[in-house]
């Protein structure tokens with residue numbers, strides 16, 4: 414073990430007993446580079462963050478330009494600052510009319526915390542409905558509405574009045590009633606191993622929320638920002654949520670999230686009590702500049718246009734008798750195998766060969782692939798060859 418590994422393991426808090434433990438010195442496009450010059454293909458985009466690749470030049474320029482003007486100047490919501498103004502305006506242009514007002518925060522879990530509070534405050538109700546196997550974040554509120562019971566056990570008591578339903582099961586929607594403040598769900602369940610709901614289900618949940626007055630919160634922290642081939646995954650379903658949450662790829666590599674709703678709903682956070690939701694760093698100008706450049710890059714480089722073709726190319730190349738199944742939407746994949754042990758060996762073999770695939774939080778028999786949308790057909794072929802070698806040798 415070298416010195417930097419020792420420091421990492423001793424002086425940085427650990428989250429597992431077996432961290433991935435590669436050293437990174439720089440990153441560019443789909444590649445990460447170690448200090449020894451070793452190159453890795455980042456097939457998971459830093460877990461759903463680098464959708465337009467690492468250090469996209471337009472993002473880097475926007476960050477540098479903003480750094481030369483100002484960094485943090487005031488807590489969220491007091492001063493008028495051009496980066497947050499421009500970002501909020503851009504989002505309102507890209508989203509349906511009832512999602513015209515953004516509250517910027519620092520992460521995905523915070524975006525969901527804000528969304529849940531907004532729904533409770535706006536409806537005056539307390540019950541929250543969520544889906545089994547969902548993942549919404551690691552702070553207390555988001556964890557309370559996440560579905561993995563094993564991960565929650567040690568941290569109880571959590572939020573009261575949370576009810577769980579099965580994802581993509583229409584009969585279960587009866588559990589949404591006039592007591593329900595909101596339903597929170599991932600449009601595509603990510604960490605459950607890429608679960609894609611039917612159009613019928615999504616229409617039914619929208620209808621049930623309308624009937625009961627419950628707000629529909631769609632968490633697109635993992636599946637948004639072009640990952641599925643449309644800018645937002647709900648656009649595949651011809652429905653619109655009451656509150657949308659984004660983070661991860663939204664910032665193009667800097668930490669920013671948002672909960673987005675109508676200006677009418679958002680206004681209730683200004684009174685009874687005043688300052689109903691606050692944050693010091695939410696809407697940080699450098700992060701907003703980075704997020705705006707990311708959205709502009711997705712548009713200017715027409716990155717959505719080839720997502721489906723590239724997804725199909727992965728499927729074409731990833732043929733192996735040990736693969737039990739593939740679930741895919743756009744460039745988000747779960748590759749199923751017989752056992753968690755085999756998945757673990759494949760991921761390790763991939764690492765040795767310079768291709769990064771990774772586990773899911775709540776589905777051990779699969780690994781994920783979610784490459785930068787900028788990946789080229791040649792890079793897809795090279796990545797799949799390496800994965801097949803890893804599978805063969807695992």
Ligand SMILES: Cc1ncc(COP(=O)(O)O)c(C=O)c1O
Pocket residue numbers: 520521522523525548549550551599603604632633634635636660661
């Ligand atoms: C669907 C979903 N929601 C929320 C989160 C939490 O985001 P963060 O880690 O930025 O708090 C994640 C993170 O993986 C996620 O996948």
